[in-house]
């Protein structure tokens with residue numbers, strides 16, 4: 001797929017999503033997902049894994065789940081944390 005089409009598609013989706021959120025009195029929070037698969041969503045421990053490793057297991061808190069689920073939970077925590085001014089570090093700080 002042409003990259004600019006893909007970028008335009010994502011930009012259009014975010015714009016539409018923002019408009020819908022505004023209509024319903026809420027907002028969207030963009031979170032950079034980069035590196036989220038390398039951290040535990042339960043305790044923020046770094047759990048390095050290759051792309052072929054599809055399962056997340058944390059030795060520190062024993063969280064065991066699908067790698068994508070772990071990333072999704074962490075992304076949600078990053079978004080909610082940023083919207084509630086919690087002390088959750090950004091991945092930019094962790095990386």
Ligand SMILES: [Zn+2]
Nearest residue numbers: 040043058061
């Ligand atoms: Zn953990």
